[in-house]
Amino acid sequence: MIDLARVDGPTRLLPGDVEFRELTRVDDLRLAQEMERRIWACEDIDVSPVLLLVALVKSGALMLGAFIDGRMRGFAFSVPGDRHGHRLHWSHMTGIDDDLRSSGLGTQLKLEQARRVAARGYTRIQWTYDPLQSLNAHLNLVKLGAVADEYAEHVYGDSSSDLHRGAPTDRFIATWHLSADGTPIRSPRLGGIVPGAGAPAGRVSTEAGWDVYHPAPTLPDADVVRVPVPARFSAMLQDAPDLATAWRLQTRAQFHALFASGYEAVAFERQGDRGDYLLARG
Structure with missing residues (x-):
């Protein structure tokens, strides 16, 4: 047993x-x-x-x-x-x-x-x-x-x-x-990615214990782009739903634009309970 x-x-x-x-x-x-x-x-x-x-x-x-x-x-x-x-x-x-x-x-x-x-x-x-x-x-x-x-x-x-x-x-x-x-x-796009690589699509701050996203005005033109996700998103959905919706809509727009430009999400780097997607273009 x-x-x-x-x-x-x-x-x-x-x-x-x-x-x-x-x-x-x-x-x-x-x-x-x-x-x-x-x-x-x-x-x-x-x-x-x-x-x-x-x-x-x-x-x-x-x-x-x-x-x-x-x-x-x-x-x-x-x-x-x-x-x-x-x-x-x-x-x-x-x-x-x-x-x-x-x-x-x-x-x-x-x-x-x-x-x-x-x-x-x-x-x-x-x-x-x-x-x-x-x-x-x-x-x-x-x-x-x-x-x-x-x-x-x-x-x-x-x-x-x-x-x-x-x-x-x-x-x-x-x-x-x-x-x-x-x-x-x-x-095969993973071959061109090293730890820490990628241009950030925005920055994350902490307010009242929650991650808050500040997307860049325009997405970077780079072979690898990093898009963050917040810590404790399930808890955010329950306890800070307006903030969760903001994360959803902000990242939605960025992912749509990146995928339309030929990027592919191929890796994810964790930092504790949050992390960054690494999107690479061919």
Whole structure:
């Protein structure tokens, strides 16, 4: 049995600690429903219907559960599709229990998803994530080696989840390129980036304990541009919503402009709970 008590810091899971299973039966898919409620605190209207999940799995979707000591503690759900002429799996949801967020389970789960998707003949996975969440940015770009060059506004509309309520659900669309065996292929643009590189797109100050963004009047003309994200954005959404909205709209404009100019978000440098995106042009 794995001891998940936090005695000397966050639990770190080894690969052998986790059992991965593809979920196809109704009872197993209900476990994913339960996790949706537990992780995102959403109302039933926003929880995935089991009958729909059954139909999607039968038509090629992958519902992958991560089990520790017999209990499901994380899942990743992806569906096959075609986007901009590319055959791919769209990873709709990935979630793990809050007490395992720093355990390495998220990385293990995504890498297992990559292997299983590649075994089905796919070499590309895409998904969305909130670009202002620093932990997700670090996971997706640094640990997993995905890239982002698309910005979508208010993707999920108004949500019943306490994590999103009242704020635009803007998202990066991350792209994960895979080899035939599911190994992630990192962007060749990383080769020209050294630590500390990049012209800043603005500066950050601290006011009343919160990060405040002051974007530059014009974006720098440089091969690498740095765009910051704030610390504690989830808390900001709840406790300082006007400031969170300002961050959203200011960075939205910059990301749109940079992606339209041929930049790609290829790396993320963390400084504590905040960090900077590194966007490189080819």
